[in-house]
Amino acid sequence: MQVSEQLEHIVAAQFEKTLDQCSNEEIYGALLQLTKERICHCSHPQSQRKLYYISAEFLIGKLLSNNLINLGIYEDVKTCLSSIGKQLSDIEELEYEPSLGNGGLGRLAACFMDSLATLGLNGDGIGLNYHFGLFHQLFKNLKQYETKDPWLKKPSWLEDTGISFSVEFGHSRVTSHLYDLDVVGYESGVNTLHLFDLDGVDESLVKEGIDFDESLVDRNLTLFLYPDDSTEAGRRLRVYQEYFMVSNAAQYILWEQKKLGHDLHHLDQYVCIQINDTHPSMIIPELIRRLMFEGVRLKEAIKIVSHTCAYTNHTILAEALETWPYDTLADIVPQLMPIIEVLHMLAPPKAGTEIIDDQQNVHMASMDIHYGYSINGVAALHTEILKTSELKNFYELYPDKFNNKTNGITFRRWLLYTNPDLSAWIEKRIGPGFKKNADELTKLVAFDQTEDLTELKAIKDANKQRLCAYIEKTQDIHMDPNSIFDIQIKRLHEYKRQQMNLLYIIWLIEQIRKGYRPNHKVTFIFGAKAAPAYILAKDIIHAILCVETIIEQDDLLKQYIQVVMVENYNVTKAEKLIPAADISEQISLASKEASGTGNMKLMLNGAVTLGTMDGANVEIANLVGKDNIYIFGQSSETVIAHYAHADYHPQDYIDAEVKAVLDFLISDEMVTIGDATCLQRLYQDLNHKDWFMALLDLKSYIATKNQMIKDYQDTESWMKKSLVNISMAGFFSSDRTIEQYNHDIWKLD
Structure with missing residues (x-):
């Protein structure tokens, strides 16, 4: 069915109108439905081994135009709307930007999800469904002022899966709720971003600015990205939030793998987990614990997880290499502590690489490096600094684990959509091949x-x-x-x-x-x-x-x-x-x-x-x-x-x-x-x-x-x-x- 026919069919069914009678808001809703219907015909990549990319951030940006471009119908939609005197750019303004990230870490994760789908690789993302993101920035009296950034409005790209898991903390238990978001590749397949939330999250807790009672974990857990870590309550909430993310991730991964009929004793043959920065590090002890529930012995579970998890280091700043006081973890996630202690004892006794240090702090990056099979930096210089300076002691232990993967961007979004005039100028000179093979851009030097x-x-x-x-x-x-x-x-x-x-x-x-x-x-x-x-x-x-x-x-x-x-x-x-x-x-x-x-x-x-x-x-x-x-x-x-x-x-x-x-x-x-x-x-x-x-x-x-x-x-x-x-x-x-x-x-x- 042609785009124009499909849109007319949707608005007739939803609003009993023709397209030219619809408001911009109605057209936006119709375009969401059209896009979702088209996505349903896209295939999910299949392979024996699957990637689960766990990240605290996925800064995906608005999705409508990106999805239309990747589905190959962007120009058709523009033409269709233009014929009734509408501009797609005006419709796009109605979309709320998902508040699921902050900076480069989150934008990188979003680009990676796009490229995984474009290349037909079997890989899903796992994160949290933040209600207010980091914050909405206002300038008042020449100063930054923070307020909440609500984006969970209807209609939405999110799909309610109905899937839930129970997550235990030291003094409470909560039930998660999984929402899925399709990630469409360019003229290719579709993967999924899995976002976990709590039904009991109470947005009314946020009063003035972004202040809220950080102690009410069962009501605030997914309100904000990165709770304020300048207070003890904020630091504790970060631990709650990170464990909530990885416990759901571990349970989802094992549930999906069992559904596929895979033997969990060979999990590493079927699963790769990429730990994006240190926020998801507790996936290591949590997955070990969950495997033990499935009848796998401790030492075997450690070996399996060590062959399953890989770690990306994004910084040499000490503030970003997370450490948590042992007592804090013991209070919030006591079930992990016996495993973390074993991991600490089994790690090579080399100074500067301890998981639990003399001050009783638990080092997340140390756990990732000892019990991950790959450690990568994100630019050539960064990786060299890790090897020769910041993580030198680890590199001496595990030289074969370290490798560099220089970051990249989804150039289709940042060129085809962001700069269509430049994209057209390029295509006029070198043809359309650069849209799938960016190396073809080198041909431009002749022009x-x-x-x-x-x-x-x-x-x-x-x-x-x-x-x-x-x-x-x-x-x-x-x-x-x-x-x-x-x-x-x-x-x-x-x-x-x-x-x-x-x-x-x-x-x-x-x-x-x-x-x-x-x-x-x-x-x-x-x-x-x-x-x-x-x-x-x-x-x-x-x-x-x-x-x-x-x-x-x-x-x-x-x-x-x-x-x-x-x-x-x-x-x-x-x-x-x-x-x-x-x-x-x-x-x-x-x-x-x-x-x-x-x-x-x-x-x-x-x-x-x-x-x-x-x-x-x-x-x-x-x-x-x-x-x-x-x-x-x-x-x-x-x-x-x-x-x-x-x-x-x-x-x-x-x-x-x-x-x-x-x-x-x-x-x-x-x-x-x-x-x-x-x-x-x-x-x-x-x-x-x-x-x-x-x-x-x-x-x-x-x-x-x-x-x-x-x-x-x-x-x-x-x-x-x-x-x-x-x-x-x-x-x-x-x-x-x-x-x-x-x-x-x-x-x-």
């Missing part, structure tokens, strides 16, 4: 003639115009589309160094006021959420918003610069920001960013990277060549040495010029419009601590960024750089990443 580059520039300019219209509509901010769009969009964290970008802007303010006149206006665009308990990150947001206001109110400054902080940055807003970017800010302190994926999306859309040799920037630099990327700052080796010797002192890098920039933070101009306490705290930290070494690289950053802005004036040369970045982005397809995971780790086919 560097003036006519090609002029068209490429026109596409970028149109995307900038669209972003300007969107920002004006949503935040009532007017931006100059002819300015350079310098974009830094990522989680707000000191190691990502939004504060260094801010210091550059202040430096530029000082220069303009001294008489310098830039040749080209620059619009500095930030998008970032700070964790609610991360005070210094919120101080950085406050300082950015203060500087934004100062520039707005200064007739001289606003001729040359503008600062825009996008409110409530999420996937939907990324889809509008990324195609419009000229400069991609990837300025993390070398050695601290495991990979990054925003750098890949921006590169794919023709932005030129300004970055340190950190994470996947290293691979981007190798691919595009030194003339098509702007690298600054100290090396990872230098940074690691500073930490090792504790010899970094920010005062060593404060000359008169830097002092003037820092002093601006607490100037009368800033304090008059801002919060003196917040500004003073940031000022003191940069002067006396600066843990992520913004001042170490500030002068190099200023010089390199100035050169980049100067080079932008040569339009044809700049567009050649842009073209090279697009043409080399194919390496970062998540299809390539998943093929490598499968070949080296999962072995599903």
Whole structure:
């Protein structure tokens, strides 16, 4: 049945109307039903061995257009709606973005699910059905304010499976409820994202902002992603939440495998479990425990699980390598403790690799490494740092377990959907093959003639115009589309160094006021959420918003610069920001960013990277060549040495010029419009601590960024750089990443 016929049939049955009589809301509901009906005809990949990808986050973004593209009916739907005077983009605005993730970790998991289905690999995701996600970000009084982010509205993509499991805690028992969400591959099959919830979750617990009683576990367990870990109650709730996820996962996996008739004594032949970061680590002792219920002896169960579980490390930051006090786990999940103690005793007695340390803390990553058969980093540099520094003691024990799997992105979403004009420009030159084989993008390097580059520039300019219209509509901010769009969009964290970008802007303010006149206006665009308990990150947001206001109110400054902080940055807003970017800010302190994926999306859309040799920037630099990327700052080796010797002192890098920039933070101009306490705290930290070494690289950053802005004036040369970045982005397809995971780790086919 044709799309138009099917839609007419659906609206006639549901609303007793013709399509042209329907409201946008009714059309949205009809498109959901049409998409689900089409998905029913897609096959689920089959193989003897199945992957279960367990992750606390799946940042999937809005699904309607992505599903229409992957089903091959996006253009048909657009044409059908256009014939009745409707725009698909208007219908898309009605969809709520699923609040199931926060940053790169969650977006990566979503990309992996897409690529698994596209490649026809048998792999499902398992996570939690958060009602309010992380939070919805609002700006009030030049500060971040958090409120709940409800998205579970009808109609919904979620399907109620009717499946439930019982999950025991130390002092209570709850019953889960499983909801499934289809993940459609590109012109291929469909896998499933399994999301566990509680029927008893009480959304009314959340009163002002995002505050709620964290002790009422049977009513709050799946309200929010990442409960506030600055309080004891919040930390305990995280343990409850993580165990709820893995207990359901273990029970579901064994239930499904038994239903398939598989012998659980050979579970590792049929199942691979990928532990995405340390949040799902308790799957190891829980699966061992569940196997013992099935009649498997302890030592055999440990061996089976050790051949079943694989671990992806996403960070070297100690704060993200989870540890839990033994007593906390003993109180909340006492049933796991005898197994964790056995795992600790059986592990090789090597210093620095203990599962239970002398302070009676349980190390999740240690358990993953000792009892997982594969340990992978997510970029070449990151993996080397794990092997030679952060996890060196483990690497000496298990060199064969360690491997690298450089991250990737679903380039169909971040090109075909996000930037259709660029996608059409590419297809006109090299054909449609790149949609399934991203390596074909390398053919674009031949299309560097003036006519090609002029068209490429026109596409970028149109995307900038669209972003300007969107920002004006949503935040009532007017931006100059002819300015350079310098974009830094990522989680707000000191190691990502939004504060260094801010210091550059202040430096530029000082220069303009001294008489310098830039040749080209620059619009500095930030998008970032700070964790609610991360005070210094919120101080950085406050300082950015203060500087934004100062520039707005200064007739001289606003001729040359503008600062825009996008409110409530999420996937939907990324889809509008990324195609419009000229400069991609990837300025993390070398050695601290495991990979990054925003750098890949921006590169794919023709932005030129300004970055340190950190994470996947290293691979981007190798691919595009030194003339098509702007690298600054100290090396990872230098940074690691500073930490090792504790010899970094920010005062060593404060000359008169830097002092003037820092002093601006607490100037009368800033304090008059801002919060003196917040500004003073940031000022003191940069002067006396600066843990992520913004001042170490500030002068190099200023010089390199100035050169980049100067080079932008040569339009044809700049567009050649842009073209090279697009043409080399194919390496970062998540299809390539998943093929490598499968070949080296999962072995599903």
